[in-house]
Amino acid sequence: MKIAFKMKLKPGFEAEYKSRHDQIWPELSALLKENGISDYSIFLDEETNTLFAVQQQNGNSSQDLGSTKIVQKWWAYMADIMETNPDNSPKSFPLEMVFHLD
Secondary structure: OEEEEEEEEOOOOHHHHHHHHHOOOHHHHHHHHHOOEEEEEEEEEOOOOEEEEEEEEOOOOHHHHOOOHHHHHHHHHHOOOEOEOOOOOEOOEEEOOOOOOO
16 A cells, blocks of 8 residues: 655755655664565655655554654654654654556
């Protein structure tokens, strides 16, 4: 199943967000793959600082892994540059698919 969601980046942190993801922790990448998450892309709308994420799932969503220590550590690492919930998880909003073409 393919899902999409959006998140919000704080203004002025575009380069830092990209840099942190360019250096994503190997243990986080492994956790995502082990939980059936693949073909995961995040796009930035620079006009609104909205992050648009798309991922293929064969099991859990990346948003469902918040109970793991590595995801909690990643959320804390990213909290200073994103809009977050009180537990440091990114505020994310699911998006409804309205069109698909293979």
